[in-house]
Amino acid sequence: MLKVAVLGAGRIGQIHAANVAASAQAELVVVADPVEATASSTAQKLNCEFSVDPYAVIGRSDVDAVVIGTPTDTHVPLTLVALKAGKAVLCEKPLDLDQDKANAAIVEIEKSGRPFMLAFNRRFDPSASEIKRAIEAGEIGDVRQVIITSRDPSPPPADYIRRSGGIFKDMLIHDFDMARWLLGEEPVEVFAMGNCLVDRDIAQLNDYDTTMVIMRTASGKQCHINTCRHASYGHDQRIEVFGSKGMLQNGHVRPHTVHRFNDSSTDAQAPLLNFFLERYKQAYELELDAFIEAVETGSKMPVGADDGRKALALAEAALKSLEKRAGVLVD
Amino acid sequence: MLKVAVLGAGRIGQIHAANVAASAQAELVVVADPVEATASSTAQKLNCEFSVDPYAVIGRSDVDAVVIGTPTDTHVPLTLVALKAGKAVLCEKPLDLDQDKANAAIVEIEKSGRPFMLAFNRRFDPSASEIKRAIEAGEIGDVRQVIITSRDPSPPPADYIRRSGGIFKDMLIHDFDMARWLLGEEPVEVFAMGNCLVDRDIAQLNDYDTTMVIMRTASGKQCHINTCRHASYGHDQRIEVFGSKGMLQNGHVRPHTVHRFNDSSTDAQAPLLNFFLERYKQAYELELDAFIEAVETGSKMPVGADDGRKALALAEAALKSLEKRAGVLVD
Amino acid sequence: MLKVAVLGAGRIGQIHAANVAASAQAELVVVADPVEATASSTAQKLNCEFSVDPYAVIGRSDVDAVVIGTPTDTHVPLTLVALKAGKAVLCEKPLDLDQDKANAAIVEIEKSGRPFMLAFNRRFDPSASEIKRAIEAGEIGDVRQVIITSRDPSPPPADYIRRSGGIFKDMLIHDFDMARWLLGEEPVEVFAMGNCLVDRDIAQLNDYDTTMVIMRTASGKQCHINTCRHASYGHDQRIEVFGSKGMLQNGHVRPHTVHRFNDSSTDAQAPLLNFFLERYKQAYELELDAFIEAVETGSKMPVGADDGRKALALAEAALKSLEKRAGVLVD
Amino acid sequence: MLKVAVLGAGRIGQIHAANVAASAQAELVVVADPVEATASSTAQKLNCEFSVDPYAVIGRSDVDAVVIGTPTDTHVPLTLVALKAGKAVLCEKPLDLDQDKANAAIVEIEKSGRPFMLAFNRRFDPSASEIKRAIEAGEIGDVRQVIITSRDPSPPPADYIRRSGGIFKDMLIHDFDMARWLLGEEPVEVFAMGNCLVDRDIAQLNDYDTTMVIMRTASGKQCHINTCRHASYGHDQRIEVFGSKGMLQNGHVRPHTVHRFNDSSTDAQAPLLNFFLERYKQAYELELDAFIEAVETGSKMPVGADDGRKALALAEAALKSLEKRAGVLVD
Known part of the structure; x- marks a missing residue:
């Protein structure tokens, strides 16, 4: 029974906390959030302790592992302290919006030798993992093309956009990770296009709301x-x-799976699940299971810090491609 | 090149005539219909001769085969005359609405030794024939249950209903044939229910517009x-x-195959093709091909007179079941 | 927070116990099962008390509601004792295999005036409840036909069949309930067919493994x-x-939702979820939610004892129809 | 009744000839092909005259319109002669593989003032035209992204590749046309990637077998x-x-539409129609109808010479993008 602390009790922290609480392989010891009301209400609902100090929680001897769901700029410091304290870490992506800082952190993470997993949750979606399994089983022979469509139901508020690092680092980061994983090879060149077709305010922030990317691997x-x-x-x-x-x-x-037939259309189904919390509910559960299993068995983490670095490098290349209106080789 | 006369230039006769005209294996010699305007306009469109006398047409020496698409009560006499004249016959179903008359005709047809095919067109639908082929190839093992859904877009006029023989002989006759063909065994017992839920006028005519039947075979x-x-x-x-x-x-x-996604539904497709002429367009063409091929090669007709008799026997059993509110053994 | 005892810790009891434990609206107080090992292991996993005596558990003052997932022949006595003790009851179907005993129990249940819900779980499947909602919203106008297909992945052992009451009371009981619910009217006449096509041992037990039923309502x-x-x-x-x-x-x-394309087939998907525990996982959760909500708000139970009686009456009518090979009017 | 000559009796010429012959609005007068056997056998099958000299056929006074399905390098001369002779022309794409020659021809075509249609057949596919219609009806609001997938069942022989103008001018030319048509705006910048993953021989010919393109419009x-x-x-x-x-x-x-269910997969369907002649059968028929209707009514041709020029410009831009590994502005 892995004893787990969850740091951050916002939207994503609550998902992780509830999954830890429901897991038969883990025990939710404590939830930490600087906003006391948030921390305490989550703790009450899930029947665990709470704290307003994540660093204090990391230091507890009855905590084996921490799940980090705090704001992005705290990911690196919390991770490094936790690893130093000998805890296993499951950290929300991205490690850091700045490529240099992220890279420096990765060196530290790898030096620590402690179990660290980056939360690219989509890999654990049952259909994504079945596709990966089928590719590796040779079902479709050699991979030639990967095509990823990723559309959100509605744009985040301007304030979120401002702190997000931009659409390539905030939204496509998941798609870049998925691309690398499914291609089975690193993309070496990136062409990107970005436009503002949804919300002109996003253009004011020098960001895009609609993008297309093409990439190729060495082979x-x-x-x-x-x-x-x-x-x-x-x-x-x-x-x-x-x-x-x-x-x-x-x-x-x-x-639900209802199909409707009437005089204007047939086989009409419901709109898609609205957003990632609903869409990837099962993926978040399976991600946690995979983390716990890797910690318990000492096996390799399914997603490592380096996966974060490489996805970020693709985002950086995409941004450069937009600037130069040319293909950009990935570092 | 089989020389063909089409008898009847109504809705179904025109389908047959156009298919004969378009066939590379057949030549449309003449179209006959007692209504001269109908016969002549069809002939003009398809570039063939016309006649108002079907019996005269049957007698022509430059006609090898006749396709009968006339009103039901003329099916038996035209068929028998044509077979006696040595012609091959493709006759629209049903042979006759009266079981005794149909049975007597079948005896004559079989005695004639001439090629005769009853037009159960649905068997030639590409999906129906693929299902039959797959069953016979053993793909699904032993057949346990056959389920057929058959709904028309809108009821025919009262006048048609009155002459139709009722829903079991007019509409379900196709489904009874499909059932026999797919089961690969004769149904031996029939339970039927019939109600009027669409059009109360149909009840006035002692007919039904909504039915359910269950049947079992000896095994x-x-x-x-x-x-x-x-x-x-x-x-x-x-x-x-x-x-x-x-x-x-x-x-x-x-x-068409367009799928629509919007804020109220997803993957919505167009209403189904409206009725049998559109839905079974390809089936009518393939039915004619099968008839021509059987005539040319002298092989067994894919649908014989006896298939008509057996489908009609199921319709009669269904009607008796409704009366007795009990299972009825098929003669 | 409703305090709940779960009686029975077999396959279905464990589902209920886990759902109560995971519910934010309920607290799992105790699990009872005469087999101590079963009771204690379930209790340990779900962090609650256990008992080998369901009647003792019913008597506890810290229990507000009981969920009954014990063998069928104990449903009636446990229910009546629990209702007398003032508890709310969610009882697995069927109330009793014997129609007279079930009917006598229903009289008692209704006299008690206490909240009682029969566990027809399929009504709580998200697609089933959406279909019901759409019907009631008038989306498809007047209902004309309901068609239910219900196939299990593999037959139960002979021993289960022997105690099951037969396929109509054990398996179709769910379908009869679904039929009543979706028709929005009581079926008044039943025609049934039953055969043994899967397992000849089932025939030895005077039961069937393959059935077809048609029914009609008064309208x-x-x-x-x-x-x-x-x-x-x-x-x-x-x-x-x-x-x-x-x-x-x-x-x-x-x-999962993976579609496969290769040289032998396209859009091929995975086999269906294997059986009811997986297929109706969400339905069991939503069923419990509905029970708790009705208890907490004092509103009408979504499924009552009378629903059990009426589904059983259809099963009895189907059995009589098979015997008489005729339509049977429902009592 | 439009009197039509079909020039070229190869694979595509035969499609056009058969469609003209089957059309109720046109009469197939003559088929021309320099290979006499090809011309005569087609003529015999379709019951028309034949010639080995396309230019002689163009000169016939009993010919109103010509359909050009000859090798690419004859498209321009045949078109210009036919237009000068006062005939309406439906010409297979591309007008010419060379952008300059094509552009010069377009000037001549437009000067002629005669009806000219370029055969971008895919626009007439019932689903493509329904999508276009729905866009124009405002069903999906403002278009943001168009995604086109176009994969052939197997590569053509090396000899075809050599004369094809390369994958961008031979294969993607259709997709570039579709893109322009559906976007409703001209693409102004093109990024392209090309690789050889199917057949290394294609690389020897300086061509590609696998490509990805992204484009943007001015808005x-x-x-x-x-x-x-x-x-x-x-x-x-x-x-x-x-x-x-x-x-x-x-x-x-x-x-066909058969769906298969077994212990390894469910809802599996047949492989897709094998290639363009089968896949776009209906599109070829509807294309001819549209041409005839535009000739008869004197209305604007649904696809003009300029559409060919613009699709070719996108292909040229894609080729330049590959060379420069950069975005290329379209001329």
């Missing part, structure tokens, strides 16, 4: 990503992998 | 048929065959 | 149910409701 | 095209248009 595999901050029909999350022997695609996820 | 295979004279979303034609090793179903047929 | 609405104790492709649970203005159907539920 | 609309010369599961032809109010997609086209 010539290709990847396309398209994203938008708004889709009227829900959170659209599609993966397609095309190979020499076949193709794999995931399907949409909806609140 | 215990089961079949369900449900029908309705009205469906708001188009002509609903479904087949399901469930066996010990799997299940086969056909899908819907629509005018 | 002429029709319903078809088909079932089989075996389906190679998983637990097939389909509902179709056809009305004057449209049709509603649920879709299949699978472990 | 910021984006388009992605991905193509491959080989797909194991058939001819994959997908269109997606994503807008501010929704999304439109076409579905796959298969030889």
Whole structure:
């Protein structure tokens, strides 16, 4: 029974805390959040202790592992302190918005030798992991093209955008990770386009709300990503992998499976699940299971700090490509 | 090149005439219809001769085969004369609404030794024939249940209903044939229910517009048929065959494949093709091909007169079941 | 916070106990099962007390409600004792296999005036409840036909069959409840067919493994149910409701949404979820929520004892129909 | 009744000739092909005259319109002679592989003032035209992204590749046209990637078999095209248009609609129709109808010479982008 502290009791912290509480392999010891009301109400609901000081919680001897769901700028310091204290760490992405700081942290993380996992939750979606499994089993032969569609139901507030690092680091970071994972090879060149078609305020912030990217690996595999901050029909999350022997695609996820037939349309289904908390509910649970299992068995973490670094490098390359209106080689 | 006369230039006769004209294996020699304007306009469009006398046409030496698409009560006399004249015959179903007359005709037809095919067109639908082929290839093991859904877009006029022989002989006759064909065994007992839920005028005519039937074969295979004279979303034609090793179903047929996503629904498709002329367009073409091929090669007709007799016997059993509110053994 | 005892810690009891433990509206106080090892291991896992005496548990003053998941023959006595003790009761179906005993119990239950809910879990499946909601909202106009397909992945052991009351009371009881609920009217006449196509041992026990039923209501609405104790492709649970203005159907539920394309097939998906515990996981959770809410608010229970009586009456009518090979009017 | 000559009796010429012959609005007068056997056998099958001299045929006074399905390098001379002779022309794409020659021809074509249509057949696919219609009706609001997937079942022989002008001018030319048409705005910048993943011989010919393109319009609309010369599961032809109010997609086209369920997969369908002649059968028919209607009514041709020029300009831009590994502005 792994004894776990959850740092951060915001939207994502609450997801992690509830999953730890419900897990048969873990015990939720304490939830920490500087906002006392948030920390205490979460603790009460989940029947655990609470604290307003994450660093104090990290120091507790009855805590084996910490799950970090705090604001991005605290990810690196909390991670490094926790690893130094001998705890296992599951940290929300990104490690840091700044590539240099992230890289420096990764060196420290790897030096620590302690179990560290970066929370690229989408890899644990049952359909994503089945696609990965099928590729590795050779079902579709050699991968030729990966196509990822990623559209949010509605744009975040301007304030979020301002602190987000921009659409490539905030939103496409997941898609870049998915691309690397499914291609099975590192992309070496990136072409990116970005436009503001949803919300002109986003342009004011020098950001984009609608993007298209193409990438290639050294052996010539290709990847396309398209994203938008708004889709009227829900959170659209599609993966397609095309190979020499076949193709794999995931399907949409909806609140129920009802099909409607009437005089204006047939087989109409419900709008897609609205956003990532609903869409990736099962992925968050399975991500936690995978983290716990890797800690308990001492096996390699399914997502490491280096995966964060490489996804961030693709985001940086995409930004440079936009500036130069040219293909950019990935560092 | 089979030289063909088409008798009847109404809705169904025109379909047959156009298919003969377009066939590379047949030549449309003449179209006959007692209504001269109908016969002549069809002939002009298809570039062939016309006649108002079907019997004269049957007698022509430059005619090898006749396709009979005239009113039901002329099917038997035209068929018998044509067979006696040595012609091959493709006759629209039913042979006759009266079971005794139909049976007597079948004896004559079989005595003639000439090629005769009854036009159960649905067997030639590409999905229906693929399902049959897959069953015979053993793909789903032993058939256990056949489920047929058959709904028309809107009820025919009262005048048609009056002459139709009733829903079981007019509409379910196709489903009874499909059931026999897919079960691969004769149904031996029939339970039927009929109600008027669409149009109260149909009840005045002692007919039904909404029915459910269950049947079993001697070995215990089961079949369900449900029908309705009205469906708001188009002509609903479904087949399901469930066996010990799997299940086969056909899908819907629509005018195009567009899927729509918006804030009220996703993956919405167009209403189904409206009625049998559109839905079974390809089936009518393939039916003619099968007839021509059987004539040319002298092989067994894919649908014989006896198939008409047996489908009619199921319709009669269903009617008796409704009267007696009990299972009725098929003669 | 409703304080709940779960009676029975077998397969279904464990589902209920886990759902109570995970509920934010309820507290799992104690689990009772005459097999001590079963009771204690469940209690340990879910962090609650245990007992080997369900009657003692019912008597506890710190228990507000009991969930009964014990063997069928104990449903009535446990229910009546619990209601007399002033507890709210959620009882697994069926109340009793014997119609007279069930009816006598229902009289007592209704006299008690205490909250009682029968666990027809399928009504709480998100797609089933959406279909019901859409019907009531008038989306498809007047209901004309309900078609229910219900196939299990594999037959239970002979020993289970022997104690089950037969396929109509054990398996179709759910479908009869679904039929009543979706028709919105009581079926008044039942035609049934039953055969043994899966397992000849089931025939030895005077039971069936493959059935078809048709029913009608007083106003002429029709319903078809088909079932089989075996389906190679998983637990097939389909509902179709056809009305004057449209049709509603649920879709299949699978472990993931991956679609596969290769040189032999396209859009192939995974086999269906294997059986009811997986298929109706969410339904069991929502059923408990509905029970708790009705207890807490004092509102009418969504499924009452009388619903059990009426579903059982349809099963009895189906059995009589099989014997008489005729339509049987429902008592 | 438009009197039509078809020039070229190869694969595509035969399609056009058969469609003219079957049309109720046109009469197939003559088929011309320098290979006499080809011309005569086609003529015999379709019951028309034949010639080995296309220029002689153009000169006939009983010919109103010519359909040009000859080798690419004859498209321009035949077109110009036919227009000068006062005939209406439907010409297979591309007008010419060389951008300068094509542009010079377009000037001549436009000067002629005669009806000229370029055969971008895919626009006439019922799903493509329904998507276009829905966009123009405002169903999905403002278009933001167009995504086109275009995969052939297998690569053409090296000899074809050599004369094809390369994958961008031969294969993507259709996708560039589709992109322009669906975006409703001209793409102004093109990024392209090309690799050889299917057949190394294609690399020897300085061509590619697998490509990805992204483009943007002046207002910021984006388009992605991905193509491959080989797909194991058939001819994959997908269109997606994503807008501010929704999304439109076409579905796959298969030889039948059968869905298979067994212990290894569910809802599996047949491989896609194998190649463009089958996949776009209906599009070729509707293309001819549209041409005839525009000639007869004197209305604007649905696809003009300028559409060919603009699609070719995108192909040229893509080739330059590959060379420069940068975005290329379209001339």
